[in-house]
Every structure is written in C-alpha cells, then in structure tokens.
Amino acid sequence: MTDLIDLTIHEASASLTQGEFSAEELVLAHIKSIETQRDLNMFITETPEVAIQGARESDLRRSKGMALGCMDGIPVAVKDLFCTKGILTTAGSRILSNFVPTYESTITEKMNNAGAVLLGKSNLDEFAMGSSTTTSFYGSTINPWRSKKRVDLVPGGSSGGSAAAVAAQAAMGALGTDTGGSIRQPASFCGVVGLKPTYGRCSRWGIVAFASSLDQAGPITRSVHDAAIFLSAIAGYDAKDSTSVPVDPLDFEQSLYSGIKGMKFGIPKEYIVENMPAEITKLWEKGITWLEDRGAECMEVSLPHTKYALPAYYIIAPAEASSNLARYDGVRYGIREKGDTLDEMYQLTRAKGFGDEVQRRILVGTYVLSAGYYDAYYVKAQKVRTLIAEDFVKAFKKVEAILTPTTPSAAFCAKEKCNDPISMYLNDVFTVPASLAGLPGISVPGALDYNGLPLGLQLIGKPFEEETLLKAAQALEEGANFGRSTPKGLEV
Amino acid sequence: MSFDRKVVYNVANLARIRVAEENIDNLATELSAIIKWVEQLNEVDTYTVQAMNNVTNSTLPQRNDSVLDGGYPKDVLANAPESVDDYFTVPKVVE
Numbered sequence: 001m002t003d004l005i006d007l008t009i010h011e012a013s014a015s016l017t018q019g020e021f022s023a024e025e026l027v028l029a030h031i032k033s034i035e036t037q038r039d040l041n042m043f044i045t046e047t048p049e050v051a052i053q054g055a056r057e058s059d060l061r062r063s064k065g066m067a068l069g070c071m072d073g074i075p076v077a078v079k080d081l082f083c084t085k086g087i088l089t090t091a092g093s094r095i096l097s098n099f100v101p102t103y104e105s106t107i108t109e110k111m112n113n114a115g116a117v118l119l120g121k122s123n124l125d126e127f128a129m130g131s132s133t134t135t136s137f138y139g140s141t142i143n144p145w146r147s148k149k150r151v152d153l154v155p156g157g158s159s160g161g162s163a164a165a166v167a168a169q170a171a172m173g174a175l176g177t178d179t180g181g182s183i184r185q186p187a188s189f190c191g192v193v194g195l196k197p198t199y200g201r202c203s204r205w206g207i208v209a210f211a212s213s214l215d216q217a218g219p220i221t222r223s224v225h226d227a228a229i230f231l232s233a234i235a236g237y238d239a240k241d242s243t244s245v246p247v248d249p250l251d252f253e254q255s256l257y258s259g260i261k262g263m264k265f266g267i268p269k270e271y272i273v274e275n276m277p278a279e280i281t282k283l284w285e286k287g288i289t290w291l292e293d294r295g296a297e298c299m300e301v302s303l304p305h306t307k308y309a310l311p312a313y314y315i316i317a318p319a320e321a322s323s324n325l326a327r328y329d330g331v332r333y334g335i336r337e338k339g340d341t342l343d344e345m346y347q348l349t350r351a352k353g354f355g356d357e358v359q360r361r362i363l364v365g366t367y368v369l370s371a372g373y374y375d376a377y378y379v380k381a382q383k384v385r386t387l388i389a390e391d392f393v394k395a396f397k398k399v400e401a402i403l404t405p406t407t408p409s410a411a412f413c414a415k416e417k418c419n420d421p422i423s424m425y426l427n428d429v430f431t432v433p434a435s436l437a438g439l440p441g442i443s444v445p446g447a448l449d450y451n452g453l454p455l456g457l458q459l460i461g462k463p464f465e466e467e468t469l470l471k472a473a474q475a476l477e478e479g480a481n482f483g484r485s486t487p488k489g490l491e492v
Numbered sequence: 493m494s495f496d497r498k499v500v501y502n503v504a505n506l507a508r509i510r511v512a513e514e515n516i517d518n519l520a521t522e523l524s525a526i527i528k529w530v531e532q533l534n535e536v537d538t539y540t541v542q543a544m545n546n547v548t549n550s551t552l553p554q555r556n557d558s559v560l561d562g563g564y565p566k567d568v569l570a571n572a573p574e575s576v577d578d579y580f581t582v583p584k585v586v587e
Binding site for chain 2: 343400
C-alpha cells in the first residue's frame with residue numbers, strides 16, 4: 001500500500017470514501033511524520049489530541065453515511081495567525097506568546113465545519129512580516145529541500161511553516177495568509193502549490209491583522225486540484241468582515257479539467273528583472289510552451305508601473321501595520337511589562353514584545369503617517385497603487401491571465417539576506433503587484449534548478465475569476481509534470 | 493528626508509516603543525535607507541490620480557444598529573494581563 005503521507009487530498013478523500021483506510025490512520029501517519037521532522041521547526045504548537053479526536057469523529061460520521069465532503073478527515077496545518085478557540089495563537093510574536101483566543105476565526109471554523117482535522121499551528125515570520133520565516137520568536141523554520149551542498153535553506157515566508165509542512169508531508173494541506181506574497185513565495189521555495197484568492201473572497205475575521213487592505217487567506221497544497229478543493233471549503237461572504245465580498249460560493253473543482261484551448265495569456269515584459277538567474281528565464285519560457293502546447297495563445301503585455309509596486313507596498317503595508325499593531329499595548333491581551341506610568345508600560349511592553357523587523361515596520365509606518373509626511377508618502381503610495389491596478393485592468397482587456405515567475409531566485413541560505421532589509425524585500429518583486437491590485441494569484445511548481453531546488457511559476461487572474469485561474473494552473477501543472485518530486489526524493 | 497537620532501527618538505515615542513540608546517544610530521541608518529528607497533515613487537507623475545484606499549471599490553455595508561452578540565465578560569477578560577472584577581486595569585493615569 002502507498003504510504004498514507006504520499007497522497008494528495010483528492011486521492012485520500014477518494015480512499016476514505018472507499019473505506020481503504022480510516023481518517024484516524026491517515027491522521028496518525030501525519031502525526032508520526034511531524035514527530036520525526038521536528039528539527040525543521042515547522043510548528044509552533046502541535047495539536048495531536050485535537051487531530052485524533054477530530055479523525056475519530058470523522059470516521060464515525062462516515063460510518064453513518066454522513067461524511068461532509070472532500071475535506072472530511074483530512075489532516076491540515078494552520079498558520080499561527082488564525083485565531084483558534086482554546087489553542088495558543090501567537091502570530092510568531094513574543095507579545096502574543098500567552099494568547100489563547102476565546103473565539104474561532106471564520107476560515108478555521110469553515111474548515112472545522114468541512115471536517116478537516118487540525119494537526120497544529122505552523123510557524124511564520126512575526127506578524128507575517130517577512131519572506132523567510134526567520135523572524136519568528138519561536139525560531140526559524142528550515143526548508144525540507146536542501147541544496148546539493150546540504151546547507152539549511154529558508155522555506156520562504158511568511159507562511160513558511162505551512163509550506164514546509166506540506167512539502168515535508170507533515171500535513172496534506174495548510175492554511176496560509178498572503179499580504180505581499182506570503183503564500184506564493186514560500187510555496188515556490190518549497191515546491192508546492194500556493195493560492196492567494198481575490199481580496200474579499202475569504203473572510204479575514206479572526207486573522208491577526210497585518211495590512212488590512214492587502215491580507216488574504218488561502219491554501220497551500222501539493223496539487224492544483226487540492227487547492228480547488230481547499231478553496232471551495234474556505235471561500236464565501238462573511239458579514240463579520242466588512243471587506244468580504246458577497247459573491248456566490250463556487251465549486252472550484254467543476255471546470256478544473258476543461259482545458260485552456262483558445263485562452264489568452266499575457267507575458268509582462270516589465271517582469272524581466274536585472275540579475276535574474278538564467279534558469280528562471282528558461283522556466284518562464286518553458287511555461288509559455290506548456291500553455292501553447294495546450295492550445296492557448298501567449299502574448300506580450302505591458303504593466304508599466306511594475307517597478308514602483310515594491311516601494312508603494314513598503315509604504316502602505318507598514319502604515320497599515322503600525323495602525324493595526326497599536327492594539328498590542330499590554331492591557332487587553334498578550335504580555336505586559338511593568339511601568340511606573342501608563343506610557344512607560346506601553347513603551348516597555350512593545351519594546352520587549354516586538355522583534356526587530358516588526359519594530360522597524362512600525363517605525364516606518366508611524367513616520368509615513370505622521371503629520372507633514374502623510375501626503376508625501378502615504379497618499380503618494382495610494383495613488384501609485386491606483387496606477388498599478390489600472391495597468392492590470394488594461395492588460396486584462398487583452399488576456400485572461402498573466403504568467404510570470406513567482407520569485408526572482410530559488411530558496412536562499414538564512415544568513416544571506418537577513419541583515420539587509422531591502423534585499424529581503426526584493427524577494428516579493430513578482431508577487432506584490434497582484435497583491436496591491438487585489439488580484440488572485442497562484443504559484444505552481446515548475447522545475448528544479450541546477451542545485452536541485454524547486455522554482456515556481458505564477459499565474460495572475462482577474463478579480464473573482466479563480467475558476468479560470470485554477471483551470472489555467474491545472475494546465476500548467478500538467479505541462480510542468482513536476483509530479484511527486486518531494487524533498488525525500490533527494491535523500492537517496 | 494532622512495532619519496537622524498532626533499527623528500528616530502520622536503517616531504519611536506509616537507509608536508510607544510522604547511528604543512535602547514545604543515540602537516538609535518543603527519536604526520537611523522536602516523530607516524533612512526528604507527525611506528530613501530521608497531522615495532523613488534517621486535519619479536511617478538500622480539497629479540491627476542485618485543488615491544486608492546479600497547481595492548474592491550465597494551462602499552462599506554450598513555447594518556442595523558443593534559446588539560448581535562456579547563455578554564461574555566469572562567471571555568473578554570480571559571487574556572488580560574491584569575484585571576479586577578469585570579475591568580481591565582492599568583497603572584494610575586489620573587493624579
């Protein structure tokens with residue numbers, strides 16, 4: 001029999017229906033996988049008891065003919081940014097190191113209602129601010145993929161624990177959040193599929209907020225089909241999130257295999273950046289061929305304001321973060337440092353509770369929002385954001401989706417970039433523009449580089465057209481034939 | 493505009509983060525580099541462009557002004573570092 005941890009959600013769900021194994025067996029196999037890979041530091045909190053209990057309930061439902069759907073009995077990881085009732089939720093920060101929510105986020109509640117089983121809360125950059133999962137108070141996560149030189153590499157970030165867990169077969173799928181690339185970039189670095197839905201598609205209620213006009217939850221999975229199953233379970237309007245958009249929920253599996261014949265794809269010329277490794281350019285060209293081989297048409301499009309997306313993002317995101325993170329003041333939750341005055345208590349609590357990168361972003365955000373600089377920085381960035389969004393609107397008059405690389409490099413060594421904030425920010429050069437425009441994007445593993453490390457391709461779609469995006473991603477996945485390349489395959 | 497020691501000190505005070513004396517110079521260098529880097533936006537002509545603050549272009553939904561949920565003081569206070577009865581407590585504010 002195939003090892004249970006080798007399966008996709010789609011396959012495992014079919015086998016559960018057939019009674020080939022129980023949800024409890026499936027969950028136990030994953031708990032064992034987590035236990036043997038603790039050196040990768042993928043989880044902040046493991047919840048094996050919750051998982052086994054959930055699996056038994058799932059088996060009981062199934063035995064009565066009341067199974068809930070494809071996610072029933074599927075063991076998953078959840079980024080430790082989603083509030084889970086009665087389970088520690090830290091956001092990777094010392095300031096929330098004792099926070100146990102008394103409520104459940106809408107998305108994790110939807111997952112629970114779909115029968116998914118929680119294996120644990122996965123590691124992340126502190127408050128989701130980062131591209132490497134090295135800024136967590138709970139230590140760095142290590143990428144299960146190792147280069148031929150066998151050095152430890154970052155899994156990307158901020159949803160690095162989620163992506164690593166899916167790649168390492170420690171979870172069948174995982175929830176992440178994406179503000180500027182935090183689902184797509186780690187998915188690319190870990191050789192898995194990462195989907196950021198349209199802004200407003202999934203509820204943000206109960207997710208620890210970073211930059212509210214950009215944050216969006218989404219799935220990390222081992223196949224495009226699994227991404228469609230997962231998204232179907234979590235998408236939908238929620239009255240508790242005023243930016244959630246009331247569109248009809250969809251079954252995203254429905255048109256997954258209907259093909260891309262005649263579909264038009266855009267290749268944005270501005271995404272050719274300096275110093276991009278030749279292998280990434282080559283993969284991008286291959287991606288074009290894979291789409292054309294399946295009857296699609298690829299054409300050049302222009303997104304002229306692309307180079308301004310990153311600087312605009314690094315004004316808007318820190319500004320919103322500085323405002324959102326004002327709530328961590330040692331009064332209602334989290335840690336508190338003693339101070340003689342109220343102000344001193346705030347200052348000492350926040351100095352001790354926040355790490356370096358979070359402090360840096362709060363300071364930048366506070367500066368660009370402060371009197372005298374608001375128009376020069378914040379409003380200016382919002383105007384540039386309008387131009388970036390308009391670039392996409394124009395491009396989407398000619399094409400139905402856009403193909404780009406996901407990242408300008410493969411996974412890097414933790415020591416390489418961590419001392420230079422700006423060089424770290426440049427990692428998100430291909431993912432940030434779609435975030436600013438609120439568009440759905442998906443990273444699909446494309447190939448291994450000369451070092452044996454995965455490289456991803458990104459597809460960007462029109463707002464609320466995830467169905468089309470997933471259909472295109474399915475075609476790309478077939479073309480890439482990345483298959484079941486897993487990190488384990490390297491350790492022969 | 494670049495960050496000197498005084499600007500770092502003022503911004504940290506606005507953000508209610510106590511910055512250690514020995515870190516101020518280092519922070520001034522880092523934050524100046526970031527601000528200088530984002531200033532490339534000045535190359536873009538935005539004179540006639542509307543600022544975007546909502547990507548979905550929707551107006552915020554309205555609902556009836558009525559209580560839908562609540563009445564759980566124990567839940568609300570469950571994570572409080574310090575509380576007395578049904579109240580959060582803070583250091584003395586009014587002399």
